[in-house]
Amino acid sequence: MQGLYGDAWKRLKRHRLAMVSLVFLTFLSLVAIAAPFVTRFTYFDQNAEMALQFPNGTYWFGTDSLGRDLFSRIIYGARISLSVGFFTAIFSLVIGTIYGSTSGYVGGKLDTVMMRMADILNALPSILVTVLIMLVVGRGPVGIFLALGITGWIGGARLVRGQVLQAKEMTYVEAARSLGVRRHRILFQHILPNILGPVIVNLTFDIPQNILAESFLSFVGLGLEPPYASWGTLANEGWRAYRTYPYLIVFPGAVLFFTILAFNFLGDGLRDALDPQTTKGGH
Amino acid sequence: MAQFLLRRLLIILGTLFVLATLTFFLLRIVPGGPFDSEKALPPEIKANVEAKFGLDKPLYRQYLSYLSGMATFDFGPSFKYEGRDVTEIISETLPTSVELGVYSLLLSVLIGLPLGILSAYKQNTWIDFSAMFLAVAGISLPSYFVGAILIYVFSLRLHWLPPATWEDWTTKILPVITLGSRPASLIARLTRAALLESIRSDYVRTARAKGLTEGVVVLKHALRNSLIPVVTLLGPLAAFVLTGTFVIEYIYAIPGMGKYFIDAVTNRDYPLIMGVTMVYGFVLVAANLVVDLCYALIDPRIRIS
Numbered sequence: 098m099q100g101l102y103g104d105a106w107k108r109l110k111r112h113r114l115a116m117v118s119l120v121f122l123t124f125l126s127l128v129a130i131a132a133p134f135v136t137r138f139t140y141f142d143q144n145a146e147m148a149l150q151f152p153n154g155t156y157w158f159g160t161d162s163l164g165r166d167l168f169s170r171i172i173y174g175a176r177i178s179l180s181v182g183f184f185t186a187i188f189s190l191v192i193g194t195i196y197g198s199t200s201g202y203v204g205g206k207l208d209t210v211m212m213r214m215a216d217i218l219n220a221l222p223s224i225l226v227t228v229l230i231m232l233v234v235g236r237g238p239v240g241i242f243l244a245l246g247i248t249g250w251i252g253g254a255r256l257v258r259g260q261v262l263q264a265k266e267m268t269y270v271e272a273a274r275s276l277g278v279r280r281h282r283i284l285f286q287h288i289l290p291n292i293l294g295p296v297i298v299n300l301t302f303d304i305p306q307n308i309l310a311e312s313f314l315s316f317v318g319l320g321l322e323p324p325y326a327s328w329g330t331l332a333n334e335g336w337r338a339y340r341t342y343p344y345l346i347v348f349p350g351a352v353l354f355f356t357i358l359a360f361n362f363l364g365d366g367l368r369d370a371l372d373p374q375t376t377k378g379g380h
Numbered sequence: 381m382a383q384f385l386l387r388r389l390l391i392i393l394g395t396l397f398v399l400a401t402l403t404f405f406l407l408r409i410v411p412g413g414p415f416d417s418e419k420a421l422p423p424e425i426k427a428n429v430e431a432k433f434g435l436d437k438p439l440y441r442q443y444l445s446y447l448s449g450m451a452t453f454d455f456g457p458s459f460k461y462e463g464r465d466v467t468e469i470i471s472e473t474l475p476t477s478v479e480l481g482v483y484s485l486l487l488s489v490l491i492g493l494p495l496g497i498l499s500a501y502k503q504n505t506w507i508d509f510s511a512m513f514l515a516v517a518g519i520s521l522p523s524y525f526v527g528a529i530l531i532y533v534f535s536l537r538l539h540w541l542p543p544a545t546w547e548d549w550t551t552k553i554l555p556v557i558t559l560g561s562r563p564a565s566l567i568a569r570l571t572r573a574a575l576l577e578s579i580r581s582d583y584v585r586t587a588r589a590k591g592l593t594e595g596v597v598v599l600k601h602a603l604r605n606s607l608i609p610v611v612t613l614l615g616p617l618a619a620f621v622l623t624g625t626f627v628i629e630y631i632y633a634i635p636g637m638g639k640y641f642i643d644a645v646t647n648r649d650y651p652l653i654m655g656v657t658m659v660y661g662f663v664l665v666a667a668n669l670v671v672d673l674c675y676a677l678i679d680p681r682i683r684i685s
Contacts, residue, residue, distance in 0.1 A: 213391070220395040220668060221402070222660040224623040228645055229406045229657070309522060316524050317630045317642050332524055336631075339528055340536060350525030357520035365516075 105294070108370035115366020118359035125356065129175035138166035140173035140326060149342055158348045162338060167345070170326055171352055177327040178353070181241055182308035186300050188246035193253025194289075194296065200254070201261030202284050212258070215251050223248040224310065228319050236322040241314070245307050256299055260292035294371035301364035305357040312353060328353045388672065392665045399661040400450060400654070404443055407650050433459065433651075446654070455655035460647045466655035469640060474659060476546055477636035480628065481621045483556045488563035488617070493610070495564070496571025501598055503576060511568065518565030523624060527558045527631040544633040555632045559624050563617045570613055574606035581605075604678065611674050618667035622660060 109115055128135050137155075144164035152159040158167035200211040230244035264270055265288070273283050308328075314320030315329030316336070323330075328349045335345030421429070430436050433456070434445065449456060455466035499511040534554060535543035542551050578584060579602050587601045588594075626638025633639075637656055644652035 216391060217395045217398050220391075220661070220665050221399050222619070222623055222657065222664055224626075225641070225657050225660055226402070229403060229653070232410045232645065233406055305520070312522055313524075313627050316522075317627055319642060319645055332522075336524065336528070340532070343528075343532060346525070346528045350522060350528065353522055354517075354520055354525060357522070358516065361516050361520055 101294075105367075105370040109366050112366035112369060114362040115370075118362040118366070121355070121359045122363065125175060126179060128172060129179055132169075132172045132176060136166070136169035136172050138169040140165065140170045141324060142166075149338070151342070152344055159342070159344045161334060161345060167331075167348055170331055171328065171349060174326050174328045174331055174349070175352070177238060177321065177325055178308050178311065178329070178356075181238060181245070181311045181327065182304040185242050185245045185249060185307040185311075186303035188242065189250035189303065190253055190296065190300055192246070193250040194257050196250065197254035197257030197259075198261050198284060198289065201258035202265065202280075202288070204262075204265075208258075212255075215254055218248075219251045221248070224314070227310070228314065231314075231319070236320065238321065238325060241311055241320060245310055249303065249307065253296070253299055253303070256295060257292065260295055261288055264288045264291060298364060298368045298371055301360060301367050305360035305364075308353070308360075309357060388669055392669065395665050396658065396661055400447065400658060401443075403654050403657050404446055407653060408439065410648070433457070450658065455658075456651045458652050459649045460644075460652070461649075466651045469652065470637060470655055470659055473635060473637040473640055476634060477622075477625045477629070477638055478663075480546070480552075480555060480559065480625050480634065480636060481618075483552065484559035484624075485563065485614075485618065485621050487556055487560035488567055488621075491560070492564040492567025493571055495568040497575060497598070497603065499568065499572040500575035500579065508572075512572070515565040515568045518561045519569075521561065523558050523562065523627050524631055526561055527554070527628070530554045530558060531631075546632070546634040546636070551632075555628050555634060558631065559621060559628045562624075563621060566613060566617065567610060571606060571610055574609045575602055578602045578605045607678055608675065611671060611678060614674075615668045615671035618671075619664050622663055622667075 142165060144160070146164065147156070147160050148162055148164040150156050150160040150164075156166050156168065158171060160166055161170070196211065196215070200208045200215075226248050227241075227244040230247060231240045234240040234243050261284075269291075270283060270287060273287050278287070311320055311327060312329030312332065315327050316333045318333060321327050321330055331349040332346055332353075335342075335349060339346040427436070434442060437445075446456075453467055455470075458464050458466050458469060461469065495511050495515070499508045502508050531543045531554065534541045541554055543554075545551050546555070575598070579598065581602075584597060584602050587597045592601075623638075625636060626641055628634065629636040629638040630642060637659065640652065641656045643649070644656060
């Protein structure tokens with residue numbers, strides 16, 4: 098790789114915390130994908146004789162009140178939590194990019210109207226709207242993915258619009274225009290590839306936000322319903338008994354914490370690498 | 381100024397109207413009604429109940445009477461809490477939630493701002509690194525995890541503070557810390573970034589050249605400009621703190637509005653859901669308006685137009 102992204106990769110490699118985070122997240126995703134081969138138990142097998150075992154050699158993270166292995170449940174939970182975070186972020190990114198680039202590139206009246214609409218949607222209490230949408234579409238992974246995606250795209254749309262507005266005034270766009278390149282080709286082949294940096298950074302920060310949002314909803318009992326188990330549902334189950342069995346909340350909470358931490362470090366590193374002008378830390 | 385306020389007021393009304401309409405129709409297309417849960421009611425009784433709450437009227441009539449009721453802050457009777465009006469429930473529970481939110485926001489400013497200033501002032505020292513590490517950790521910790529740890533350590537092990545409810549000030553410490561830790565971290569990060577940027581600008585160099593002490597340069601000259609992005613953040617933070625209250629109220633069993641919202645969704649108590657959602661929406665748009673007005677106070681260059 099050469100050019101902008103090659104340089105960015107070089108800068109990222111110097112960012113030690115970001116690289117550790119990248120390795121950790123890659124490892125976690127691989128473990129989640131290979132869940133059946135990594136775990137000794139399924140996430141749903143109950144075993145009343147083995148209920149509420151503290152962590153030991155067989156049950157690394159202990160067992161819950163139904164005797165299910167917490168380690169296996171966390172690994173399988175990673176599948177749900179990570180994919181909700183990832184796919185929701187991609188979904189909002191696609192909507193946000195289409196909306197933001199149309200608004201910014203076409204400009205004029207359309208831009209004003211589209212941004213006013215975004216302002217109004219942005220002022221809605223998004224967590225509550227998410228809950229309402231989930232009531233309608235159901236409380237499975239697809240429901241939460243749709244509900245978070247529908248409320249989550251506005252930040253991305255604003256970002257893309259701002260970037261497109263800036264890029265429109267740049268000389269490379271002027272050059273393309275004077276060469277007679279068609280309007281949509283300028284947008285898709287010249288502007289969008291050039292603003293990819295901030296968009297990727299935004300994506301890296303969106304994923305943990307969605308993972309957290311899902312876990313909050315599931316924690317208070319408004320998110321995923323059984324048989325689906327995310328880290329948030331595990332924390333919800335653990336909450337009921339953690340005063341006597343603290344490991345029930347410590348493990349799901351800690352895994353979630355380290356994952357979010359890794360995404361944030363990676364995001365900080367990516368921002369420094371891809372987007373050196375942006376202010377540091379101002380997300 | 382008057383024109384600005386008028387336009388903002390129109391946006392606020394538009395937002396609330398969209399929210400009201402969205403909520404109303406979303407709840408109407410939810411599969412299953414509020415009264416066919418648990419055990420099935422005999423059809424006559426069900427018809428009576430539905431007539432009592434006006435659910436037998438055509439949809440547009442329900443919508444209109446709902447809108448006109450809302451204009452007078454009347455959300456009708458609750459489906460599940462018999463004999464209680466939604467407005468009554470909200471006016472009893474809202475103050476608690478607002479108190480929790482305001483304290484948490486105050487705490488986060490009181491911690492985040494000095495931490496960010498200190499970090500920028502001591503840039504690239506161990507103070508800076510540990511403060512910023514703490515801030516990233518604060519952003520990454522889910523609040524129920526923070527709550528669980530705090531309750532376990534300070535209530536169950538040390539017996540210093542009560543683990544739940546919202547009565548005298550000792551009960552308020554843990555919930556406020558739990559809710560405030562994330563906003564505090566965000567403010568610290570942003571303050572540091574903004575301050576570092578303005579420290580490098582020309583007018584700060586001038587202030588230094590005049591022979592002012594470093595403390596005066598940073599606190600009086602640089603800080604004022606760096607506050608603008610921080611104030612910008614307060615709008616979204618108010619939103620975060622407000623909607624964050626329902627997790628905190630769940631954790632600490634605080635009888636606030638968020639706890640009722642969770643119950644209302646679980647019970648399909650439509651009037652209560654709509655009432656609570658509208659109140660949240662109203663507080664949010666009001667917070668954003670206040671933030672906009674604050675810009676102008678801090679930075680005279682930003683004209684309200």
